[in-house]
Amino acid sequence: MSEDHDLGAELTGPVLLGDAEVRELLDAPCAVRAVRRALLEHHAGGLAAPPRLRAKLGEQELVFTAGQLAGAGLHGFRAYGTGGGDQLVAVWDTASGALLAAVHGAELGPRRTGAIGAVAVEALARPDAVRCGLIGTGPQAWTQLWALAAGPLRPETVTVCGRRRERAERFAARVEAELGLPVRVAREVREAVAGQDVVIVATNSPRPVLEAEWVAPGTHLSTLGPKSPAHHEIPPELAARAAVIVTDSPAQAGAYGTGHLLGPAPLTALGAVLAGSAPGRTDAEAITLFSSVGLAGTEVAVAAELVRRCREQG
């Protein structure tokens, strides 16, 4: 374990952390930094992120995404049931074999995904992007804004759109109260897309919720929800309009069956864009597309960051 990541496991034993600790201790800049490091390490070959594993248990599946961060000397996994319920992320010190932490609950996963989303927007949106459209009002939509608001592309305006007006109003009020961002609730999805600099689509919809032609030149769009050939929240036609299509894990994206997003060009790894070894946005008029799949091992990186914060607090 590198000095940078010395979490002092052997001395104190593992810790059990839940949603309360995640909310209290995991701030967005920390989560984004941890995920950015993991994405770069993945590009450099230092992050092992094998395909997810599934165990059939009665009516649901227990899913495991394992990962190892060689540079940090950490490994672990996230486990979750397809039927819902508490997720569990476990982190080990690879060298000593000591378990460092078990993090349970519902908060860590979406915050990890939010941090990946912020890294993608910062890498792919125009540097002067200030208007953010958001389709979706669930936990994944929330953590995208949570992470983005803490960074250099903190939106100046947010236009949010959801299926249920009342829920969208509550979401908007929470964003204003907790993140201090001015939010407008859109009457139609198109308002959250057209004329925005950044569009985040975070729904469970199996059918496209927007039309490709609504997306203006120069926009960056991230898709969080369904992305299989049969079920997808964004229209396949958007792929043809995009100058570049990026994902946090081309291997996992391939395993999901994201053929509809591929177009003629292969998916670019976000880690490669961050490292400067693959082009991201090349001009201000380009449409850039990010397909978020949840690179395995990033949960472990974020959980390790949480453990560090926890130990700092004593």
Added chain:
Amino acid sequence: MSEDHDLGAELTGPVLLGDAEVRELLDAPCAVRAVRRALLEHHAGGLAAPPRLRAKLGEQELVFTAGQLAGAGLHGFRAYGTGGGDQLVAVWDTASGALLAAVHGAELGPRRTGAIGAVAVEALARPDAVRCGLIGTGPQAWTQLWALAAGPLRPETVTVCGRRRERAERFAARVEAELGLPVRVAREVREAVAGQDVVIVATNSPRPVLEAEWVAPGTHLSTLGPKSPAHHEIPPELAARAAVIVTDSPAQAGAYGTGHLLGPAPLTALGAVLAGSAPGRTDAEAITLFSSVGLAGTEVAVAAELVRRCREQG
């Protein structure tokens, strides 16, 4: 969740338990009862125990054995690295999705295996078995005796044999001190086999450590160690002498490649013997053989028992 297993998770949140709690709270009769219930539930079709899953992480693999006990309303998994280190067992309440416990360390796994071994010996050895031979002096050998000593076939004499005399002497002293059993350290392996009623082989040896002809009629023998066609601690010839070959999981045994133990007859499930739907020992002169593979889901059952004891203690 049945009343019998109401662990009150929602009220208190999950608990993190380690080796100290396992040693203090998990007594052998409890562990054996939990495993016996799980084996019977497996036979009745109520225990889902899919094949183990493996994620390659650098030089080691992270292995997951998941299981669901439908009757108890519990599911979970054990995770361990092939490079060693802390194991982790997690238990969920299936209905609510609440995580009940995370149990880490090195103690739970061998105690679960010991409990399976005791159930097998009680099901397959002669009812008047009093002499126990033990080859091996590691944690797995210890927990076999720990579980067996708490039941109806508590040995009157133990003859132990290991590669290193000094370690065997220490093992014997610990057995006498903690389990109150009289122990003799054998000079040769044969002494721990010939004339014994129960022989437990718990080594890491890839080559047979005993000869088939040493095993007397009427003996029950359990093998804990390597059992693949290429690596096995007992001689394949022993299969031909055995009247019945039993395993805790025929499916897992098949996946391991235990062809050398199969002989002409298929492996019998221990749960089927317990339920009375498959014959075990049919006469006092028979040699019975138990091949322990560690039925997935039994770790979850034992961990749930530990959680219950923990909550009882307040």
